[in-house]
Amino acid sequence: MKPAPFEYVRPRTRAGVLAALAAAGEDGKVLAGGQSLIPLLSMRLASPKVLVDINLVPDFSALKISPTHVEIGPTVRHQELLTSEAVRKAVPLLAQALSYVAHPVIRNRGTSVGSIAHADPSGELTAVLSLLDGVVTIEGQDGTREVTGSDFFLGPLESAINSGEMATRVTFGRLPTTMGTACVEVSRRHGDYALVGVCAAIVLGEDHQIDRARISLFSVGPTPIVIDVSGILKGIRIDSKHWREAARFIASSVDPDGDIHATTAYRKNLVEVLSKRGLQCAYQNALDRVAVKQ
Amino acid sequence: MSEKHIDVSMTVNGFPRSGSVPARRLLSDFLRHDLQLTGTHVGCEHGVCGACTVLLNGKAVRSCLLFAVSVDGGEIVTVEGLANQDGSLGPVQQAFHECHGLQCGFCTPGFITTISAFLDEHPNPTEGQAREAIAGNLCRCTGYQNIIKSVLRAAEIRNEMMQP
Incomplete structure (x- = not known):
């Protein structure tokens, strides 16, 4: 549980950092907060030859x-x-x-x-x-x-x-005041990695009707998955049927891997439940922001 | 070939301390092995358990997720630095004593440091805030109930001490 040896440099300028990274090439790695990197080093899942600490660059x-x-x-x-x-x-x-x-x-x-x-x-x-x-x-x-x-x-x-x-x-x-957002996730313990998580954004048009709606899923695929559901939600106000339809569409568009923490079926179910919740929260947030603005 | 050593100096519990260490020396190991300050405990050594938490420039951080060389010039407080000046138990330590906030005690230094920093920013926490504050620290003995009580009791003791 100790990192392998490495060469450590801590330049004080941007130019110094870029020079050190260029010199190290593939053997170099940036050390900023280190809260993900240092566990990887300690478990020897990574062993870069050079660490470039950027914390002294004002x-x-x-x-x-x-x-x-x-x-x-x-x-x-x-x-x-x-x-x-x-x-x-x-x-x-x-x-x-x-x-x-x-x-x-x-x-x-x-x-x-x-x-x-x-x-x-x-x-x-x-x-x-x-x-x-x-x-x-x-x-x-x-x-x-x-x-x-x-x-x-x-x-x-x-x-x-x-x-x-x-x-x-x-x-x-800066987000327009007609846009509302939300982040919701399910994890085993607060602060753990999400089994599934959702960021949602809704833009209101005329008369508080939905103009655009997008969602970004994490812990579902190899990279974040962005899905646009404007087609389903455009023009509506609050209507449970449409939220459900949008959430089902999102869940049917993804095929998350199962692992020791959650099966594929459970993750898909979470995608649907959290998408609905995220979109509704984002909609409420948009209404609140518009109300504050007025 | 021996590993290259780098000079580091920092303030630990109010005293200037220095050493010459390999770049890969974790702050937790620097405190325990080089400075013989074994109050800081090392549990998981990858940032999950919270036992090694210390204060860096007043903020709680995991000492196993920092290299000693990275905190050169910094100000560190460990559990050894949290007693009152006369050597009696500090407010958080006293609260753990009163509320039975520990059993085996292995996780306790991490809780004491985490809670001390938390109370600096939230002198009158709610129970919910107290739970959130210790969410990143693992204890396998107590079931946490008495630790929550200790956080709230520590806030009382601190506030009593502040009164003239």
Whole structure:
């Protein structure tokens, strides 16, 4: 239960970090919060030769909230994001999802950008990025590029970040006040990985009728699964039949793997139940936000 | 070939401490093996059980999920640093004593540190908040009921101590 030896570097500048990552190439790994990485090292499921600790780079800890965007730096801790009132107002889904991310003690150290870069298919924030089309800025010595939403996730623990690169920022647009969101999940114990989880977003149109409805499922496939149910819910207000129809459509669109924690049938059932609950919560949240605005 | 060592220094329980360790030395091992502060317990060693929780710059963190070199220059408080200045039991320790919040005691240092940090931010917690606060710490003896009582009692003791 001890990590294998590695070379440790802790540059103080962005340029220093990118140079160290470029020099290490495939043998390098970024250490931000380490709350997922260090268990992997301790269990020797991973043994990178070089760890590049990015915690001393001052501008990496920036959390910028502008009238249009929320920009999250790579060493912003979950807890800072969760407790920021400005973030809660701009992108409520971040706080809704973060309250399910591990325990407060883990959230004190773990980073939100790191959680996305880790690309764990059961990570709440991966579903948030996919649902809201958040933008990941990936930097390397050869340049900077941006990857949006679902395109960032290639497979379990596999993202669009190449060796020698790192995610230096994740950006979310401020949600319109006509949009309501929700995150719901079922896990064996609070703070555990979700057996199934759902992030939902609903946009209201004229007269409080639903205009658009989307859902993002986590712990269901190798990457977050985004499903649009606008076709079923467009134009309706509250009607239990339509919620059920949308939830059944979502459940029929997925084929989750079974494992020791939950069978395929149970996961599909959870997808249906949680999709309905998530969509209804998001709808209520949208009504509340519109009411506050008026 | 021997492993490269890196110098680290940090404040532990108010005293400056330093050492020279391999980069892979976990903070939990640095505290226990290098500094002989064996109050911090190591249970699962991958962040699940919470027994190794310490305070880093005032915030509760898992010491098994940090490298000692990463907290160079930081301020650490372990369970040894949570007694009152006169050596008597600190508020959380006293509450565990009064409410029978421990049996074997292996998990207790992690609970004491976690709860101390929690009460700094929530001086008057509800029972629900107390449950949430300790959700990341495992105890296999008590069934948690007396630990919840201890959290609420610790808040009382702290508030009594704050009064003039």
